[in-house]
Amino acid sequence: MDETEKKGGYAYLIDWIIRIGDLCLINFFFLVVYLVFKDTDTFSHSLHYREKMIAFLLINLCYFIVSSFIQFHISFNIAYLEKIVQRSSYFIMSYALLLTAGSSVFNIVNIRVVPWLIGVFVLCTLFIGWHILFRILLKSYRRRGYNYRQVIIVGGGSNGIKVYEALIFSDFGYKVMGFFDDNLDKADNMPNYLGSTDGIQSYVKSRKIDEIFCTVSANQEDLIYELVRFSEKNMIRFHLVPEFHKYIKRRFSLHFVESIPMLSLRYEPLQHFMNRFVKRSFDLVFSGLVLVTVFPAVYLICGFLIKRSSPGPILFRQKRTGIKGKEFYCYKFRSMRLNKEANSKQAVEGDPRVTRIGNFMRRTSIDEIPQFINVLKNDMSVVGPRPHMSQHTELYSSIIDKFMVRHLVKPGITGWAQVSGCRGETKTVDEMEERVKRDVWYLENWTFFLDLKIIYLTIYNAIKGEKKAY
Incomplete structure (x- = not known):
């Protein structure tokens, strides 16, 4: 062949x-x-x-x-x-x-x-x-080297190297032939230097290049315009890769107002009405089913055991931070003895305030079941970033840059951070930053099927039992 x-x-x-x-x-x-x-x-x-x-x-x-x-x-x-x-x-x-x-x-x-x-x-x-x-x-x-597209990269700076590193995975179907750049000082830093930009057109025609990735700076307008014109004339796909990664290292969302391109800091699927409608409809159906079928039996059994374990109410209310910073009362089965630090101190491993039944409920996430009432009230969603106590919101928002970004969506009973290893006590700022990072990732990558995946993992972890659930 x-x-x-x-x-x-x-x-x-x-x-x-x-x-x-x-x-x-x-x-x-x-x-x-x-x-x-x-x-x-x-x-x-x-x-x-x-x-x-x-x-x-x-x-x-x-x-x-x-x-x-x-x-x-x-x-x-x-x-x-x-x-x-x-x-x-x-x-x-x-x-x-x-x-x-x-x-x-x-x-x-x-x-x-x-x-x-x-x-x-x-x-x-x-x-x-x-x-x-x-x-x-x-x-x-x-x-194995079949069904690929031959591409070249114009511009051998750090931006071009990053594009090269992103494309060399052969299972994406790209074969990077090499780099073109007018700066000979960069030649040694390029994996395969092909020459100056004057030789692009003859090389592309002789090698039947499929796509061109242009990573040169925006001030080289004449070169960019010429490459665009040449690409369109010869039916070659042209990609302009701007150097935004220098100051913001994240995905952008591109929008247009008439013909003017505008970049948003992130793409948020739940900004679209249909996605919000699907998520809210699922929340109503799922929470309704849980509250009608599972909740009454769990309330009777756990309520009896909670009352026997220590005096106090069955349900515990706590102020949490919700969507756009709005506070609401979050419901849980009471898992601790009544204490003055319940609304300020996080539960830790071996916490003496936690009762025996409370310890079991926390490990199996049963204590979270009353939060389906919050879902029905539209304070929460079944899946989303976990809501924090108001005091913790004030603390962490002052020391973690992206902390408040997680409040652009409704908090959830379970979330991506919790099922991917960031559950339980956060002892350091680094641990909280990692949790916030995963919450923001969820916000930017939401799909209905991601919610289903998180629910499945939550149920699986609850049956298995989690060491960090205390």
Whole structure:
């Protein structure tokens, strides 16, 4: 196989393989459903040839309709696992709703809510599994040197080196051919110096370069303009990489006011109404179910044991800092004996104030269950940064720069920091900074499926028991 064939690596077939795989999976799934349930009353009547053909056409037509609106981006050079899961799930939900509507119009299936939900869940799981498997295989294929894009970097300064280090992972599908820069003093610092910028155009044409990453300073306007013009004329993707990392080392969010680009310090998914609607809807449903089913039994059992362990109320109220710094009363099962330091001193390992039942509730997170009342009241969310006592907010906001950023979203019963190792007492400022860092990461990377992942890890850790929960 010559270099050109290796470079392409059957790229034109990749999207077709994904679509054919999708259709095979979906058709096989519904074939199994039909064979299993054909003798039951799941179908409105015995399906003859005409009804079978209508069902077959609906199953495949609905796929093509939905796929025209929702793209998977599996074959993109850079595609994140969470995004693949999210898009695949949205696809199946949209597909299931459209197919259900079509089946109802032609009176093919008797829709029952529970079997329908189970079927959608199974299909969604299979669909996500297939897409993840294909992405893993594609990354492995690229790692072996196939299906890559040849790129060059213009500018050999620190910005160019950072771009190079980000692109050299071969499973992203990029092959960095080298650097162009007019400053010969930088040549020794570049992994592969190709020459001055005068030679870019001839090199790009002779080597069939796919993309150009320009990292030169903004004052080289003539060079940038010429590269843009050349790239567009020769159908080459051009990327301008500004040197913002010198003074702010984080992801930016790019917006436009008319044609004027504006950079925000961070991208916040929960600024979008639809994302807030999804999160709040889930909070209401989930907290409602917990308060109706689990909470009454837990309240009776834990309430009895709390009363026996020490005098005082069953529930404990404490002022915490909520969204945008607004204070609210956070509810918990009382796990300590009544004491004057309850609203100022953090619980520590072996804390004598904690009762025996309190110790058990803290290790299993049962003491947090009353906070579903806070979720219902809209003070909190099921998932979000854990709320701190008001005194601690004042203290840490004065010594940790990003501390108040975590209050841009509602606090949660559980959060990313807690399930990723930052639970329990914070003995040093460094430990609190690490917790804040993870809370801010959650704010910038929120997805509904990340919330589900955190809930799963919280339940798993509660069953397993956590050493830092005291």
